[in-house]
Amino acid sequence: MHDYEKLGIFYLGRVQTPKGETTPEWMLLESRDLLTHGVILGMTGSGKTGLGIALLEEAAIDGIPALVLDPKGDLGNLLLTFPELRPADFLPWMDREKAARPGLSTEALAEETARSWRQGLADWGQDPERIRRLREAAEVVVYTPGSTAGRPVSVLASLSAPAEAVRQDPENLGDRVQATVSGILGLLEVPADPLKSREHLLLSALFQKVWSQGRDLTLEELIHLVQNPGLPRIGVLELESFYPAGDRFELAMRLNSLVASPSFQVWLQGEPLDPARLLYTPEGRPRLAIFSTAHLTDPERIFFTTMLAQAALTWIRGLPGTSSLRALFYLDEIFGFLPPVANPPSKRPLLTLLKQARAFGLGLVLATQNPVDLDYKALANAGIWFVGRLQTDRDRMKVSEGLAQALGSAVDPKGLQEALGSLQHRSFLLLTPGQVPTFFKTRQTMSYLCGPMTREDLRRAQESSPPTTATPTASARALQTPPLVEEATETGGKAATEVSSGRPVLPPEIHQAWLPADPSAQTWKPVFLGVGRVHVEDRKLGTRADRELLVLVPVTSGPLPMDWSSALESGLAPARLESAPSVDLPCEALAPSLADPHSYVRWGKEFADWLYRTQKLELYRSPSLGLVSAPGESEGEFRARLAQAWRERRDEQIAALQARYAPRMEKFKARLERAAEAAAKKEADLSQQRVNTAVSFGSTLMGALFGRKALSVSNVQRAGSTWKSASRVREEERQVERAREKLADLQEEGRSLEAQFQAEVQALQEQVDPIREPLETVELRPRRTDVAVRLLGLGWAPVGPTGKPAWRV
Known part of the structure; x- marks a missing residue:
């Protein structure tokens, strides 16, 4: 089979x-x-x-990722790709009952299946x-929301706030809010009419x-907000008139029952439902x-379908x-x-998509x-229809009438209904407008089809798949940072830290701020x-960026209280700082320099210098x-964007190639058809001429041999006519030979044109793979005038066991 994978063509079967x-x-x-x-x-x-599955396999080979919703468990079969096609690969997926019926062992059935x-x-x-190219082209992962059988999602x-662009668009934000609320209430089995439901x-x-x-x-915060919304009214009605506190408490209890359910805890684990991260691996490989x-x-x-559809809508x-x-x-x-x-x-976000x-x-x-x-x-x-066998005549009639209406006069409802009635297993009718x-008939899938996969099947299938390193979230990255205090003393015990139950009294010039604490915080x-x-800019590259950092530096009581090599980027937006502690925790003792306003003047200059020396923007x-x-x-995100840019350029090049070769192909096809028709006509004329000559010569010979006279005048005249006819046959043969040579020359010209086309196709195929291309690194640094100190002060950082950061990013 020709290699069409790199040309945006899906191979689905045979006509x-x-x-x-x-x-x-x-x-x-x-x-x-x-x-x-x-x-x-x-x-x-x-x-x-x-x-x-064939469609998804072709998409993967072409580098196109996919979100796949699988309510029946059939599409997990995409995990079962065996390049070696060994019986041992198929053995774990053999049906023992199926093997027992013909009296086979499962090993024998696996051998037969592999063959x-x-x-x-x-x-x-x-x-x-x-099959090997399919496995290398894309990663296949099965996520199981509400279960750990596959990869949890x-x-x-965290019901994360949408990006700023979404928040600035009232329609977009409204869609996101409506889908999220409808999904939550649907889970609680509460009627969720957006215009009538007070919930x-x-x-x-x-x-x-x-x-x-x-x-x-978070859901925990939502429960508290339901009881104390902080909203004076809903619409024009006072809150208590519209939704009294007692009724709100019932809604809060239903939400709390959901959160408290042990089975629901799995819904809170795993990768976030973000298509930008789900569609590509951290390395930029499609998934x-x-x-x-x-x-x-x-x-x-x-x-879940509602949340997935809304996530896709927000993403696009x-x-x-x-x-x-894409x-x-x-x-x-x-x-x-x-x-x-x-x-x-689920209906509204799907229709919008x-x-x-x-x-x-x-x-x-x-x-x-x-x-x-539907x-x-x-x-x-929908612009493309794949119609297979349907259950009843009524179904076929409805589909035929609907498609005739959707696709126009090109479709005859009666003829279409008859055609649909004749379809067999794996046979489909493809209909597109115009x-x-x-x-x-669909091709055989490269993935082994073992039927619907149970949670245990998914667990076994994914155990054999190579692990993928997930990109850490901002909060995870913060938790991976070094501790703010030493983990142990020389004797192996915990570091001794002086703790005070009260907050110190400080000069008013010293600004204080608290980081939001998570449940693991202890002090x-x-x-x-x-x-x-920090501002960096490169006009030549057309790149500019502004970054605001919240930096924390431990301060000790020693002669050198500040060590800038231990400075820690918190990963927290400055707007998240709080003016008072969110939880009542003991405070560690204050180093003397932190209570001295003059220290902050010196540290401010050092901080500006540290920003200038350490901050840079690395681009690919x-x-x-x-x-x-x-x-x-x-x-990984950049490589995913490169893959899309490469695909767009490839599609443009293919369109240009088709536009350039289409007229030449049409002209050549017309010439070839004329030459073939001429050769066929010459062949037919020659065949008829040979028949006429043979009949005439036979009559002459029979008359000469078996007539009354051995050589009559009429026989002599007839023989002369026969010899002339034979001469015409020889001329016809020469014309046929010339027609054949012309046809052969045209066929050779066609092969040359096809080879030229294939060479250009091959050149497109051999372009650099954006997933594997070595990238260059571009480093941009700020000028001193591009660095500004916005805030200096005393920070109170919540820390957990061993001094690990315990703040919410």
């Missing part, structure tokens, strides 16, 4: 005739076509899952090397208030992020527009999430057994606190694309 006969022609789909969104329809057993899988791949032009540990209106007002200030929110929700209850499943709204496919959002068995009549919390996502490069693919499972607005936003409907440690601003630069990373962008 079929309307009668179901499979042809040698490949069924190829341009990746960009999925920007119009797709729908896969098919009853159980139609091959719908196989087609979905048949290898043969099946070969029948579809695939080999083990292609944190949905509610929804109250929680929305609380989220709007907290998030507008740029503050994160198929599969969210298995088969183990969840219906309310939990709808809650911060991206630049593109005409290339990522896929694949939703298997969409039943219940996007119904035509009901209004579950279908309307807006294509402009940002996100293509949605929805799979379902029945078209009546809202008509969703169906109207294109002739195409029948095709308040006095430190020098400085807030500085791609030699092949000439792009430079943005300030604060990690290497």
Whole structure:
């Protein structure tokens, strides 16, 4: 099989005739076509899952990441890729009951399966090397919200405030608030009408208030806010009239029961639900992020789907527009999430994605057994339809009428209904606006299909996958910093620290501030606190950045109280500083210099010098694309952006290549068809001439041999005519030979044109891989005038056991 993987082409199978006969022609789909969104329809057993997995495999090979919602547990099979195709690879996934029926051992069944899988791949032009490319191209991870069977994902540990761009957009912020509140209330099984439900209106007002200030929110804080909202009224009604305290307490208790539930604690663990981090590894490698929700209850499943869809919506709204496919959002068995009549919390964000996502490069693919499972607005936003076997004549009639209405006069409802009735297992009809409907049979997947995977199956499958290092969050990075005090004394015991129960009295010139404490805090440690601003700029690169740092430095009672080598960047935004302690903890003793206002004057100069010497901005630069990373962008994030830029450039080059070669191909095709027709006509004329000559010569010979006279005058005349006819045959043969030579020359010209085209294709394929390209480092440093000290004072840092930082970032 030709290597189309780098050209944005998905290999899905082979074209079929309307009668179901499979042809040698490949069924190829341009990746960009999925920007119009797709729908896969098919009853159980139609091959719908196989087609979905094939789509995702092709996306992975092309470097396109995907968010995959898997309510049934089928798509975890993407973990089962075996490049060596050894029986031992298949053995753990053999069905013992299936082996027992034909009297086989599981080992024998594994050998038979490995052999048949290898043969099946070969029948579809695939080999083990292609499986290896699939494994190397993208990482496959199965996340299990509410469970540790796969990789856990944190949905509610921190209801993080949206980015500033989202907060500044009232519509965007409103969508985020509504989806989050609807999801939480849906989980509590509380009616969640955004216009009528007082629970929804109250929680929305609380989220709007907290998030507008740029503050994160936890469920624990939300419970306290429900009881004491700090809101005088909701709309025009007084709070107590609209939602009395006693009723609010009932809502708080329901939220508290959720938080207190041992099973719910798993929802608070794992990676945050952030598509920017889920779609790529820390190194920038694309990822198929599969969210298995088969183990969840219906309310939990709808809650998670709502949160995932809203996270995707928030993510794309911060991206630049593109005409290339950036990522896929694949939703298997969409039943219940996007119904035509009901209004579950998941419906609004999914409909909004279908309307807006294509402009940002996100293509949605929805799979379902029945078209009546989907809202008509969703169906109207789909541009690609894969229709497989349907259960009943009524289903086929509805689909045919709906597609005829959506796709226009190119589709005949009656003919389409008859065609759908003839579809077999793994056969689909592809319909797109303005294109002739195409029948095709799906290729064999490279992933082994063992059926729905249980939580134990997922745990076993992921144990064999290589571990991936997650990018630490800001709070995690803060907790990885060195302790603010020594962990142990020379004797091995804990360091002795003088602790006072009261706060010291200080001169009014000394500014004091407290860092927000987390539950592990045990004492308040006095430190020098400085807030500085650093500006760096490079006009040539078009880069400028301003950074504000909150720096803490331990101060001792020795002759050199300040050691700037132990300065610690807190990771905390200066706006998070508090003017009073948030919790009552003992305070450690104050070094004398911290109580002297003159010390801060000296330290201010040292702080400015420290900022100038230590602060720099390191950026990455791609030699092949000439792009430079943005300030604060990690290497993995930059490589992901490079991959998208490379894909956009590749798509433009492919379009240019197609535009350049299309007219030449059309002209050549016309010439080749004329030459072939001329050669065929010459062949036919020569064949007829040979028949006529043979008949004439035979008549002459028979008359001469068996007639009354051995050589009559008429026979002599007839023989002369026959010899003339034979001369014409020889001339016809020469013309046929010339026609054949011309056809052969044209065919050689065609091979030359194809070789030229393939050479240019190969040049595109051999471009630098943005995931593996060595990056250059660009270092920008501030000038002295670009450094400013904004705040100096005494900081009170909460510390836990062994002096580890215990503040909330």
